[in-house]
Amino acid sequence: MTAPADLNIDRIAELSRLALTAEEKVRFSAQLGSVLGHIEQLSKVDVTGIEPTAHAFPLHNIWAADIARPGLAVADALRNAPAQRENMIVVPKVME
Amino acid sequence: MNYEAVIGLEVHVQIKTHSKVFTRVGAGYGHEPNTLTDPVVLALPGTLPVMNKAALDAIIKAGLLLGCEIAPVCKWDRKQYFYPDSPKNYQISQYDQPICIGGSVEIELPGAARNIMGEHKKIPLTRIHLEEDVGKLNHGASDSLVDYNRAGTPLMEIVSDPAMHTAEEAYAYLTSIRHTMIYGGISDCDMEKGQLRCDANISIRPVGETKLGTKVELKNLNSISFVRDGIAHEIKRQLAVVAAGGKLIQETRDYDGQTGTSQSLRSKEMAHDYRYFPDPDLMPVQVDAAWKEKLRAECPELPFDKQRRFLRDYQVPYTITSVLIPERGLSDFFEASAQLAGPGRAQAVGNWIANDFLRELSAAKLPLGASKITPASLAELVGLVEVGTLLNAAAKEVFVAMFATGEAPAAVVARLGLAAVPSDAGELETWCRESIAANPKALVEFKAGKDGAINAFKGPVMKAGKGKANPKLVDETLRRLLAGA
Numbered sequence: 001m002t003a004p005a006d007l008n009i010d011r012i013a014e015l016s017r018l019a020l021t022a023e024e025k026v027r028f029s030a031q032l033g034s035v036l037g038h039i040e041q042l043s044k045v046d047v048t049g050i051e052p053t054a055h056a057f058p059l060h061n062i063w064a065a066d067i068a069r070p071g072l073a074v075a076d077a078l079r080n081a082p083a084q085r086e087n088m089i090v091v092p093k094v095m096e
Numbered sequence: 097m098n099y100e101a102v103i104g105l106e107v108h109v110q111i112k113t114h115s116k117v118f119t120r121v122g123a124g125y126g127h128e129p130n131t132l133t134d135p136v137v138l139a140l141p142g143t144l145p146v147m148n149k150a151a152l153d154a155i156i157k158a159g160l161l162l163g164c165e166i167a168p169v170c171k172w173d174r175k176q177y178f179y180p181d182s183p184k185n186y187q188i189s190q191y192d193q194p195i196c197i198g199g200s201v202e203i204e205l206p207g208a209a210r211n212i213m214g215e216h217k218k219i220p221l222t223r224i225h226l227e228e229d230v231g232k233l234n235h236g237a238s239d240s241l242v243d244y245n246r247a248g249t250p251l252m253e254i255v256s257d258p259a260m261h262t263a264e265e266a267y268a269y270l271t272s273i274r275h276t277m278i279y280g281g282i283s284d285c286d287m288e289k290g291q292l293r294c295d296a297n298i299s300i301r302p303v304g305e306t307k308l309g310t311k312v313e314l315k316n317l318n319s320i321s322f323v324r325d326g327i328a329h330e331i332k333r334q335l336a337v338v339a340a341g342g343k344l345i346q347e348t349r350d351y352d353g354q355t356g357t358s359q360s361l362r363s364k365e366m367a368h369d370y371r372y373f374p375d376p377d378l379m380p381v382q383v384d385a386a387w388k389e390k391l392r393a394e395c396p397e398l399p400f401d402k403q404r405r406f407l408r409d410y411q412v413p414y415t416i417t418s419v420l421i422p423e424r425g426l427s428d429f430f431e432a433s434a435q436l437a438g439p440g441r442a443q444a445v446g447n448w449i450a451n452d453f454l455r456e457l458s459a460a461k462l463p464l465g466a467s468k469i470t471p472a473s474l475a476e477l478v479g480l481v482e483v484g485t486l487l488n489a490a491a492k493e494v495f496v497a498m499f500a501t502g503e504a505p506a507a508v509v510a511r512l513g514l515a516a517v518p519s520d521a522g523e524l525e526t527w528c529r530e531s532i533a534a535n536p537k538a539l540v541e542f543k544a545g546k547d548g549a550i551n552a553f554k555g556p557v558m559k560a561g562k563g564k565a566n567p568k569l570v571d572e573t574l575r576r577l578l579a580g581a
Contacts, residue, residue, distance in 0.1 A: 015369060055379060055380065057379075060169070060380055061379070062147065064147070064148065065149055066148050067115065068114040068122035068123070071122065071132060072133050074131055086129065086241060088234065089241065090239050091180040091233075091242055092239060093236070093240050094180060094240055
């Protein structure tokens with residue numbers, strides 16, 4: 001399957017923070033194209049009279065009482081961090 | 097051409113809960129970095145969020161206090177963006193079905209003078225929704241350090257309509273929200289701790305135009321005064337650009353309160369695309385009438401309503417109410433004291449609180465709750481002054497002692513011998529009679545209509561009382577006796 005013409009793979013790659021090679025762009029464009037094709041099919045279903053819903057089950061108000069529990073030790077919390085300093089995670093300098 | 101500014105504010109208020117909004121690790125300010133995290137906060141694989149009932153209660157209460165419609169059903173959405181402050185790469189928020197809709201914030205603009213109440217108006221709200229706060233980035237010279245303690249703290253976003261036109265209105269709006277949230281026990285709204293944050297959308301347009309002009313978003317308004325100064329500065333900047341024949345561009349600007357300047361933040365190469373979609377991990381919230389009414393019953397009287405009631409029922413001056421009202425505890429203390437003191441004494445109670453009590457609390461660095469003065473002891477003190485047992489100067493001394501020791505005023509008066517003398521009205525009358533008898537010349541003058549001659553009788557009486565006689569009682573007694581002399 002080929003990608004639809006309005007699929008902007010560069011924009012999607014940027015939003016996903018992925019650096020794609022030219023070969024990957026072609027491959028993923030095709031794959032995303034088939035996902036979109038599937039959605040196209042879904043959008044053809046007649047949903048007249050069916051209320052939109054965010055969930056398949058009519059469950060509401062699933063919550064817990066506001067009672068604090070201990071969390072992770074700092075060392076554990078930082079275990080996945082590639083770099084740390086002063087018990088904080090070091091990230092490249094970012095400014096909005 | 098005349099221009100007007102149009103201002104809309106997005107106010108973020110952290111809700112005061114014990115645990116975070118979608119997980120139960122503790123929430124709070126001032127903890128060592130990354131000590132308030134758990135697998136949900138860090139978005140470790142396989143974790144699932146669970147709503148915090150108290151955060152929902154709090155935002156519904158906020159909505160009720162601000163006259164919002166509470167949506168019968170609301171849901172959660174994911175707002176996608178890449179930034180290290182959010183470990184999930186999305187923030188759980190509410191997009192098209194917020195929990196509170198509409199409503200308004202009553203504001204008071206500055207009056208003509210400090211002792212005159214200013215104009216009141218209502219600023220309409222668009223919505224209030226609940227979301228999770230994000231982590232804090234500490235920017236260094238070459239890198240940034242991430243602390244996730246704040247991530248997941250329940251955060252309300254209160255969005256106003258673009259309905260304000262001056263920096264003063266924005267300032268009054270933020271002040272009113274702050275007081276209301278503090279009254280409701282929803283947040284402490286300490287801007288220094290980031291519990292209340294504000295972004296402003298500002299544009300200008302020719303007066304009479306109904307379409308909005310090009311909008312500039314002003315960020316980092318991290319104190320209430322910076323909000324006022326930053327907005328005033330931005331309006332001036334926009335007017336200057338237009339006056340010089342320039343064209344405004346839609347941008348985000350960062351206001352620096354220290355220097356009073358703003359600069360454009362490097363604009364993103366592309367506009368935000370948050371790709372909102374419903375969060376599949378969280379079920380919607382249904383608010384029924386019973387829940388809403390239970391919370392409505394817990395809502396306190398609004399600060400401005402309380403102020404109007406104090407002015408009407410207790411006849412206290414506006415300046416006193418504007419000291420009492422911002423702090424709910426203080427205004428409750430006033431009301432309890434005024435009721436115990438009885439009719440006609442509320443103004444004295446208000447004066448004691450606004451002047452002496454606040455001064456002593458501040459000098460002792462004590463919160464109201466830790467004070468040894470009680471409404472009962474203050475009411476008693478006011479009573480002693482009213483009936484003439486205690487002179488004003490002596491009462492000040494008694495108050496300081498009461499504040500230090502927690503003794504009842506009568507006990508302090510007895511211990512320090514501060515009662516006005518004589519305690520017996522008959523004795524005072526005797527002193528007055530003797531004084532009049534000893535000065536026939538002044539008596540003649542007084543009788544001839546020279547009112548000031550009465551002062552000649554007062555000296556000996558005050559001397560007899562060693563300075564502790566009540567001047568008001570002395571004056572009254574002398575006049576009564578002179579009338580019959």
